[in-house]
Amino acid sequence: MPKDFRATALERAIGRQLAGWRAERELSLAEAGQRVGFSGAKLSMMENAVQPSAPVDVMALGYVYKVPTPEWQAVVLRAQYAEQVRTRALNNAVNFDPAADFANLVFEATLLRVFTTDLVPAVFQLPGYTNAVMQTDDPVRTARFAMVREAWSTRLGDKDPLAVEVVFPEAVLWQVVGGPRVMKAQLLHLMEVSEHPTVSVQVVPRSVGAYPAMGSPFTLLGFPHRQHNDVAYLETFIRGEYVEEPGLTEQCAQRFTSLRELALGTGESLELIAEAAAEL
Structure with a gap:
């Protein structure tokens, strides 16, 4: 021993x-x-x-x-x-950090399904918003968020662009991260990207009450090759983790579908984002 x-x-x-x-x-x-x-x-x-x-x-x-x-x-x-x-x-046979690798998977994916609980999804965060979130956190994570944002933006002109579907609760819109100016810019950016044909942004209204996966954010990545299964990515401030078992990733997919059904449609979600931005 x-x-x-x-x-x-x-x-x-x-x-x-x-x-x-x-x-x-x-x-x-x-x-x-x-x-x-x-x-x-x-x-x-x-x-x-x-x-x-x-x-x-x-x-x-x-x-x-x-x-x-x-x-x-x-x-x-x-x-x-x-x-x-x-x-x-x-x-020490395995030395692999999913948090460091995540941006690489985003570059390879064709579909990104993101559910967040208290933040604008990293893929759509502006640098000022990210910096405000991470100012008392690990600067390495700030750089990783930037890589995820870059992974999406550089794919916009691809022949096979990355499709992004995001769902988050209404509370995210009213949490003034970084102060009114930073938050307003972030909400306006969210409105801008939501009009892109490969992007879907939906907000779960507070009137819904409890909803699937409450308090458990996750990202589900889909890939073009049949040999590459879906991968769920979970992250805390401590570490990131990949979940690859098909049964578990299917549970994530089912919850994401349920979340989209409960959330406002993309048009109504856009109106709610605009309303929050106008309040700042």
């Missing part, structure tokens, strides 16, 4: 499962350890995720505790996965 071992959430969940098995059989650490051939100390460390739980050890515990086969097999699979993830991390 490495000296700097830090258990992942998955490893901690495995430990709780092992402890639960033992508790169900009302065995002490010493009794359980004696049955399986472990020391009580080792078993305690496994249950508390102070050390990794090797798949073979999980298998042995499942057998000794007479856990139903499908149940212990499922935990063994989790332990195997946790072991693989840890080995990759220790070997």
Whole structure:
């Protein structure tokens, strides 16, 4: 076990499962350890995720505790996965940052579906708006937002331009980011880009109340090649993440469709944006 071992959430969940098995059989650490051939100390460390739980050890515990086969097999699979993830991390086999790569995918995509919850989508942000958002944040993210904006603008003249569909709640229009002047310029820019034939901007009115994916912004990218599946991109101020499993990206697509159905049409959305701009 490495000296700097830090258990992942998955490893901690495995430990709780092992402890639960033992508790169900009302065995002490010493009794359980004696049955399986472990020391009580080792078993305690496994249950508390102070050390990794090797798949073979999980298998042995499942057998000794007479856990139903499908149940212990499922935990063994989790332990195997946790072991693989840890080995990759220790070997530094993967060094890939989705947040840094995202602009590259935008360059390659043919369809961008964006749902934001508190900001104008990055693809349509003006530099002043971005700077105001990021002034107390990481400047590297500011540069990445600029790259995303550039990725869209440089595609406008393409034979196969990038189509962009965005949906966001009405509250985004009234959050005066960067002060009235910056926000007004941003709203006027949003009105301008919304009239482009490859752009759709829709606003979810506050009268709707709760709506799908509330509080969970995401971007869904579609690509021209059959071999390239849709990719969902999620980002917090900590990191970005790609979600590529077809079942999960389909969930994003379904929620986006539901959001568009709840939102105002593009014409009504444009009127609402104009109204917010006029208030500044």
